[in-house]
Amino acid sequence: xxxxxxxxxxxxxxxxxxxxxxxxxxxxxxxxxxxxxxxxxxxxxxxxxxxxxxxxxxxxxxxxxxxxxxxxxxxxxxxxxxxxxxxxxxxxxxxxxxxxxxxxxxxxxxxxxxxxxxxxxxxxxxxxxxxxxxxxxxxxxxxxxxxxxxxxxxxxxxxxxxxxxxxxxxxxxxxxxxxxxxxxxxxxxxxxxxxxxxxxxxxxxxxxxxxxxxxxxxxxxxxxxxxxxxxxxxxxxxxxxxxxxxxxxxxxxxxxxxxxxxxxxxxxxxxxxxxxxxxxxxxxxxxxxxxxxxxxxxxxxxxxxxxxxxxxxxxxxxxxxxxxxxxxxxxxxxxxxxxxxxxxxxxxxxxxxxxxxx
Numbered sequence: 017x018x019x020x021x022x023x024x025x026x027x028x029x030x031x032x033x034x035x036x037x038x039x040x041x042x043x044x045x046x047x048x049x050x051x052x053x054x055x056x057x058x059x060x061x062x063x064x065x066x067x068x069x070x071x072x073x074x075x076x077x078x079x080x081x082x083x084x085x086x087x088x089x090x091x092x093x094x095x096x097x098x099x100x101x102x103x104x105x106x107x108x109x110x111x112x113x114x115x116x117x118x119x120x121x122x123x124x125x126x127x128x129x130x131x132x133x134x135x136x137x138x139x140x141x142x143x144x145x146x147x148x149x150x151x152x153x154x155x156x157x158x159x160x161x162x163x164x165x166x167x168x169x170x171x172x173x174x175x176x177x178x179x180x181x182x183x184x185x186x187x188x189x190x191x192x193x194x195x196x197x198x199x200x201x202x203x204x205x206x207x208x209x210x211x212x213x214x215x216x217x218x219x220x221x222x223x224x225x226x227x228x229x230x231x232x233x234x235x236x237x238x239x240x241x242x243x244x245x246x247x248x249x250x251x252x253x254x255x256x257x258x259x260x261x262x263x264x265x266x267x268x269x270x271x272x273x274x275x276x277x278x279x280x281x282x283x284x285x286x287x288x289x290x291x292x293x294x295x296x297x298x299x300x301x302x303x304x305x306x307x308x309x310x311x312x313x314x315x316x317x318x319x320x321x322x323x324x325x326x327x328x329x330x331x332x333x334x335x336x337x338x339x340x341x342x343x344x345x346x347x348x349x350x351x352x353x354x355x356x357x358x359x360x361x362x363x364x365x366x367x368x369x370x371x372x373x374x
Contacts, residue, residue, distance in 0.1 A: 022168070022228075024221045026175045029101045031066045039102050040070060044131045046093035052077040052084060054112060055132035059124060064213055067179050069104035073118075073127070075135050078111045085109070085353040104180065109358035111349050117342035120335075121361030123148050123191070147250070147335040149191040153242045154299050155364035157188060157235045161290050162269045164232060168286050173228060179213045182231045186210065188238050195245050205234045232284050236291075243293035250329040255322030257294045264317050265290075265365035273297035299336075300364070302328055306337050308344035309372050310363060317365075339363075347372050 040058070047053045059071040074088055086092070090099070090106055110118065116138050118127075123140060140148055160181065167173055186206050192199070212219050212227055247254075262272045269288050277291040303314035320326075343361045350358055351372040 021171050022173060022225050023171060024173045024175055024178075024224050027101075028066050028176045028216065031101060033062055033065050036062050036065060036068075036070060036102055039099065040072070040130065043072065043090055043093055047074065047088060048131060050084065050087070052079060052081070053088070053132065055135050056130045058128045058130050059108075059122070060126050061128075066101070067176055067213060067216065069180060070102055071108065072103075072130075073108040073110065073115075075110050075112055075115045075132070078113050080352045082352075082354040085355050086357070088355075089357045091357070101176075104177075105359050106357045107359065109350065109355055110346060114342070114346040114349050117338065117345070120148065120339045120342040121346065123152055124187075143331070144335050146195050146245075147332050148339065149194040150242055150246050150250075150332075151299065151336060151339055153188055153191050153238060154296050157239050158265060158271055158290065158292065158364035159362070160184065161232065161235055162265055164228070164235075165269060165286070165288075165290065167228070168284065173224065175216065175224060178224060178228050179216060182227055183209050183213050185231060185234055185238070188235070192238055192241060195242065197241050197245060199237070199241060202234055202237060205230065229284050239296065240293055243295045246299065247295040250332040251295055251298055252327040252329065253324075254295070254298060254326035255324035257297055258321040261294075261297050261318070261321055262289075263300055263314075263365055271300075271364070298326055298328055302333055302336055303340065303363075305333070306340055308340050309347060310340045310344055310367055313365070313367050313371050 044056055047056070053074060053076055055075040057073040057075070059073060062068040062070065072090065076085070076088070079085075088107065088109060090103055108122075112135060115135050118137055119140050120138075127137075163181070167178075183206075185202075186209070189199075189202050189206050192202075209227060209231075212223065216224075256275070257273055262270045264270050269290060271292045272289050273292050273294045273296060275294050297318075300314065301318050301320060303311050304318055305311065340363070343363060346361060347367065350356075350360055351369055356369065
């Protein structure tokens with residue numbers, strides 16, 4: 017069995033909420049002397065100290081100043097030994113203009129202002145919520161499945177990393193709920209994952225490995241349910257795809273769009289291909305219709321091979337255009353400032369820095 021080849025490394029440290037608050041205060045004290053920093057936000061909250069990570073969003077003046085911008089890396093500011101246990105990744109960094117469309121790349125309702133002045137953020141219209149939820153589900157889960165395949169290939173799991181990343185299925189399931197879709201099987205898995213996260217000290221290694229392996233199925237199930245909704249509501253007519261339609265999402269892994277994956281692919285396999293419902297191909301194909309860095313990248317990999325036409329709802333394409341434009345503008349800002357440390361809102365495949373015009 018696959019699980020016999022997987023080793024779990026317990027990297028959880030005993031931390032308190034005070035440790036988190038202290039680190040955040042230290043960072044705010046470090047950057048507040050820099051006048052071009054306008055705001056600091058936090059996404060989410062710390063529910064499980066020692067496991068939870070802090071996601072900080074820093075908003076700066078619309079500027080091009082690589083030297084100053086690179087001083088904002090949280091790794092530049094801290095000598096705290098707890099840093100690597102509290103911060104999974106560096107800050108999300110935006111200028112004020114790109115931050116306006118923050119929700120088109122990272123849709124959430126738990127953004128808390130910690131420092132500075134509130135920044136204007138364009139709201140997602142009520143009529144767009146199901147559309148942006150679909151798009152983020154498709155893009156996020158493809159990236160997450162690739163990440164999990166890489167863990168599987170390495171044969172080594174970080175206990176904290178798995179508990180954080182498996183529990184991210186909760187966000188994807190909440191986005192599915194935005195579509196009016198409830199699924200008892202997924203709901204129970206989410207509850208079990210969150211329970212294991214809280215009670216990790218009494219959970220054995222085999223339980224963690226089982227949770228990790230099961231997550232492949234549940235992430236795929238969310239995509240399948242979302243794909244059915246997408247097909248019924250936004251994909252008005254489509255052809256049968258050829259099996260060659262695929263999307264390279266990083267140098268090792270591709271998404272392959274199929275009508276129905278054979279049973280063997282429903283279980284975890286250590287391979288380089290991830291199977292997606294064929295309807296989702298039209299979501300990615302729509303990437304190619306616009307003028308931005310993501311669209312340029314998508315055109316290298318995607319082409320339409322069907323012999324019949326398809327009709328993607330205009331409202332879906334309008335929201336996708338907003339999403340891709342928001343991500344592209346953000347990427348350009350980061351590239352201009354050589355902020356290679358900063359987290360960025362990639363869609364479901366990798367856009368290299370070299371693909372982005374300065």
